Amino acid sequence: xxxxxxxxxxxxxxxxxxxxxxxxxxxxxxxxxxxxxxxxxxxxxxxxxxxxxxxxxxxxxxxxxxxxxxxxxxxxxxxxxxxxxxxxxxxxxxxxxxxxxxxxxxxxxxxxxxxxxxxxxxxxxxxxxxxxxxxxxxxxxxxxxxxxxxxxxxxxxxxxxxxxxxxxxxxxxxxxxxxxxxxxxxxxxxxxxxxxxxxxxxxxxxxxxxxxxxxxxxxxxxxxxxxxxxxxxxxxxxxxxxxxxxxxxxxxxx
Ligand SMILES: C[S@@+](CC[C@H](N)C(=O)[O-])C[C@H]1O[C@@H](n2cnc3c(N)ncnc32)[C@H](O)[C@@H]1O
Numbered sequence: 001x002x003x004x005x006x007x008x009x010x011x012x013x014x015x016x017x018x019x020x021x022x023x024x025x026x027x028x029x030x031x032x033x034x035x036x037x038x039x040x041x042x043x044x045x046x047x048x049x050x051x052x053x054x055x056x057x058x059x060x061x062x063x064x065x066x067x068x069x070x071x072x073x074x075x076x077x078x079x080x081x082x083x084x085x086x087x088x089x090x091x092x093x094x095x096x097x098x099x100x101x102x103x104x105x106x107x108x109x110x111x112x113x114x115x116x117x118x119x120x121x122x123x124x125x126x127x128x129x130x131x132x133x134x135x136x137x138x139x140x141x142x143x144x145x146x147x148x149x150x151x152x153x154x155x156x157x158x159x160x161x162x163x164x165x166x167x168x169x170x171x172x173x174x175x176x177x178x179x180x181x182x183x184x185x186x187x188x189x190x191x192x193x194x195x196x197x198x199x200x201x202x203x204x205x206x207x208x209x210x211x212x213x214x215x216x217x218x219x220x221x222x223x224x225x226x227x228x229x230x231x232x233x234x235x236x237x238x239x240x241x242x243x244x245x246x247x248x249x250x251x252x253x254x
Contacts, residue, residue: 037118040117061147084108086155115141
């Protein structure tokens, strides 16, 4: 059994919390979070149809067994100033922050990864409502994306309220471990910004320990959010329950 993973979009406990495996043969990895929650409403099932044009091809190993790098310029198109800067959100939950950023910065291309299908459906509903087009969605594990991202291709990355994995023996499952951070660092441009926010003090302790080891410098940290931050439902819940957020900004060395 694993710990239940705090669910960003559902407060019910009907979701499965047992380990699930990536249903793909070439790059099998354990994923310890949940992939399904409540049965989707009919409208949410409709939103999932939008994945067909929002999902980059070649991230699932079955579609790209050679793991050829993605063509990000082709994915997002160019602006009059050249290729779009590409930003990544890791585990976007219900997608509110991701849609907010895409709307606020129309000149960038935003790619988000989230294996939790109910979260993906929520994001797709928000994309329809906001009418933003500079987004791509991988409905799966970010590690599958890391395999195929060209080196130094990301200009910014967001890790908002990653799964806390509170038990000590599960700390190695946290995103802020070298297994995750080194592939992220490889994909980030020198000088690119990496933002992390968590409401768990021990998670931030591990963040300050591990992220610099992967080649990032700490720029600033504290209780004040970024000027362009949008508070997520997960954050609102943490605040209601008396867990204040801690924000940190790192910069890729080089
Ligand atoms: C606590 S929730 C926070 C969601 C959202 N970022 C927010 O602030 O509301 C953490 C999310 O990370 C996702 N996640 C966990 N491991 C992941 C992975 N390897 N790749 C992508 N997403 C992942 C989970 O499915 C979950 O939705």
